[in-house]
Amino acid sequence: MAKLTDFLQSNLEKIILVLMAIFMFLAPFSVSRIYQTLLPAPTSVLVTFLSGFGLLFLIVYFKYVSKQSSLLNPLDKEQRAFVLALYIPGLIAILAGAYNLTVVLSSEYVEYFTASLPTRVINMLLFLILFVCFLKFISLLSNQTLESIAKAYVYGIFVIILFGIWQFLHFLIGYPMFTLDTRSFVHSVNSDVLFNFRLTSLTDEPSYLVPFLIDGLLIAFFFFKSKLRYFIQFFLPGMFVLIFSFAVSGYANLAMVIAFIVLILITARMPNKKKVFIYSCYGLIPLIIIGLFNTGLVMQFLSPILGRVETIFDIQHHSRLYMLVMPFFWLFDYSIINSIFGFGPGGYEFLNLTKFLHHRGSVAVTSNNVFIDILFEHGIFGFIVFTTMFVTIGVKLFLKRNENNYYLYAIILWFHLAVTSLYRSDFASPRFWAVIIIMFIIMELAKRRSVKTSIK
Numbered sequence: 001m002a003k004l005t006d007f008l009q010s011n012l013e014k015i016i017l018v019l020m021a022i023f024m025f026l027a028p029f030s031v032s033r034i035y036q037t038l039l040p041a042p043t044s045v046l047v048t049f050l051s052g053f054g055l056l057f058l059i060v061y062f063k064y065v066s067k068q069s070s071l072l073n074p075l076d077k078e079q080r081a082f083v084l085a086l087y088i089p090g091l092i093a094i095l096a097g098a099y100n101l102t103v104v105l106s107s108e109y110v111e112y113f114t115a116s117l118p119t120r121v122i123n124m125l126l127f128l129i130l131f132v133c134f135l136k137f138i139s140l141l142s143n144q145t146l147e148s149i150a151k152a153y154v155y156g157i158f159v160i161i162l163f164g165i166w167q168f169l170h171f172l173i174g175y176p177m178f179t180l181d182t183r184s185f186v187h188s189v190n191s192d193v194l195f196n197f198r199l200t201s202l203t204d205e206p207s208y209l210v211p212f213l214i215d216g217l218l219i220a221f222f223f224f225k226s227k228l229r230y231f232i233q234f235f236l237p238g239m240f241v242l243i244f245s246f247a248v249s250g251y252a253n254l255a256m257v258i259a260f261i262v263l264i265l266i267t268a269r270m271p272n273k274k275k276v277f278i279y280s281c282y283g284l285i286p287l288i289i290i291g292l293f294n295t296g297l298v299m300q301f302l303s304p305i306l307g308r309v310e311t312i313f314d315i316q317h318h319s320r321l322y323m324l325v326m327p328f329f330w331l332f333d334y335s336i337i338n339s340i341f342g343f344g345p346g347g348y349e350f351l352n353l354t355k356f357l358h359h360r361g362s363v364a365v366t367s368n369n370v371f372i373d374i375l376f377e378h379g380i381f382g383f384i385v386f387t388t389m390f391v392t393i394g395v396k397l398f399l400k401r402n403e404n405n406y407y408l409y410a411i412i413l414w415f416h417l418a419v420t421s422l423y424r425s426d427f428a429s430p431r432f433w434a435v436i437i438i439m440f441i442i443m444e445l446a447k448r449r450s451v452k453t454s455i456k
Contacts, residue, residue, distance in 0.1 A: 005066045008058065012071075016055065016137055017145050021152035023051040023130065024437070027430035028156040031208040034180070044430050048126045055133035072136045078393055079135050079440060085389035086427065087128060089374075089382030090345055094121065096337050096379065097344025103335045108353035113344065116365075120346030123428045131433060138444055146445060147223050150438045154223070157216035158234065160209070164201035164241035171197040198246045207368075210250025211420040212431065213242045214257060218416060219438060222409045249423045253416070260415045269402045320423075322357060323367040327376045330355065342379030345428075351376075370421035370432070390418070397443075404453065406446030413439050 008015070029035040030044040039046055063069045075083070097113060138146070169175035180200065203209040217238050224230040242250055330351065332339050343350060348365045355363045367373055375383040397411040417425075417435050425432055 005061075005068075008061065009066075009068070009071075012058070012137075013141055013145055015058065016134070016141065017148055019051045019054040020134060020149045020437075023047055023430070024149055024152040024434055025156040027153060027434040028160050028212045029202060030430040031204060031212075032202040033204055034202060045123060045126065048123075048130055048430065052126050052130035052133065055137070056129050059133055059136055071140060073139045075132065075135050078396070078443065081389050082393070082436070083128070083132065085385045087124070089341070089378040089385050090124065093342040093344050093347075093378045093382060096341035097347070100334065100338050100343060103338070104350075106354070109350055111353065112346065112350040116346040116349035117344050120428060124345060127428065127433050131437065134437065135440065138440070143445060143448065146441045150219060150223055150441055153434050153438060154216050154220045154234070157212050157238075160201045160203070160212055161216070161234075161237050161241050164199045164209070164244075165237060167199055167201060168241070168244055199241050199244045201241065206245040206247035207249050207424045209245055210242060210247045210253060211424050213238050213245075213250070214253055214416060214420075215431070215435060217242075218257070218409075218413055222413075222442065253419050253423070256419050257412070257416050261412060264401060264408060264412065267401070268408060320368065323363055324369055324372055326355070326363075327351075327367060327372055331376055331379070338379065340379045340381050342375075342377045342382055345377055347377045348373065366426050368424050368426065370425045370427045373427065394418070400446070404446055404449040406442050406449055410439055410442040410446060413442065 026035075026044070026047050036042050036044060059072060062071050094117070097117060100109065101113060141149075166175070166177055167180065170177035180202065198206045199209070200206055201209055203212075217235060220230055220234045220238075221227070224234070242254065331342075346365075348363075348367065352362050352365045357363060367376075371383065371387060374386050378386070394411065394414050397407055397414055400407040401411055413435065417432075417439070421432075
């Protein structure tokens with residue numbers, strides 16, 4: 001036993017790095033049907049189980065076997081707030097779901113409650129174990145280890161980018177590639193298009209791909225020391241795949257993040273601010289020239305985007321918008337209890353069984369909007385609690401943006417997560433938790449930088 005204790009203690013940081021790097025590196029593949037069907041159970045669930053219970057074993061061993069609980073640290077105020085705001089309403093929603101069995105007299109609700117709810121609860125418990133156990137060790141880890149954990153996520157995204165470039169060559173010149181069976185075709189467009197394909201890489205459709213690409217563009221910039229290397233190895237290929245995804249949501253997401261970064265730079269105290277703006281303007285010159293001298297080509301290139309604008313706000317014919325609006329009405333279908341406390345974790349499965357789109361197909365099992373999902377699953381109470389927590393953390397980061405660059409990075413990543421949470425995110429997905437973990441890593445690095453500065 002003493003030898004095991006010595007081994008675990010001397011290699012603790014490396015073990016945590018390996019466990020977390022596995023989860024972070026594989027998180028971008030969780031939206032790939034190919035990846036998820038590699039094993040009998042969803043691959044991402046098994047990976048989360050492996051990493052989470054590996055960390056849990058370390059905590060149990062050091063606390064109860066070797067009696068070295070001093071290695072473990074309590075969660076700070078922001079970390080506790082995040083966990084409680086998500087899981088306390090979730091627990092209440094389970095109880096409300098049990099009550100709903102007496103009100104929602106439907107075989108579909110019984111089917112959801114006995115099948116989808118337990119699955120959702122297990123999934124959320126796995127993320128809770130992974131998240132809390134990692135945070136218990138976070139103060140023991142060196143800056144280099146924390147950065148390596150974040151970079152593992154970036155490297156996973158880089159693999160996705162490489163497959164996207166491979167897919168582009170396949171579509172353009174017929175370069176051999178295995179069948180992906182994704183939504184790479186252009187749809188909802190009546191005019192001629194310059195390119196009759198959309199890049200999806202390994203993901204099932206472009207809107208799944210673009211949040212990861214923007215994640216990578218931001219996080220790689222934060223943690224790559226050489227900005228020239230970042231620009232050549234990550235920014236250029238990442239932007240290339242993002243542009244040829246022709247995802248309306250991705251373009252809008254990127255535009256909002258850029259606008260927010262400009263706002264942050266204007267309001268933040270930072271050296272070389274003027275130089276940053278000048279170089280940014282230089283980067284826009286080629287785009288302006290192309291737009292002025294060949295407007296027709298630009299319009300044809302953007303036709304996969306512009307051609308969909310006409311129907312994107314039509315709630316009767318746009319299924320994603322339908323799924324964002326109608327839960328506000330469906331929430332009040334039965335009793336005041338389910339309105340306040342929700343239908344229970346995974347409640348969208350009940351909608352999938354009972355609600356239909358204009359073409360008579362079933363609605364999806366998620367709205368792809370974190371806040372709407374929480375509203376329906378955890379009710380008005382859970383929605384208010386989670387949204388209040390999310391906004392409060394954002395405000396605190398904004399107020400600290402002048403302390404050091406890490407707080408700047410954290411508020412930018414927080415805003416990006418907020419944007420993606422509106423159109424393509426699920427709070428029970430590996431990507432959501434990977435980004436949350438990286439955000440808390442950046443906040444930990446920010447606190448260390450502030451302490452170091454105050455000592456000087």
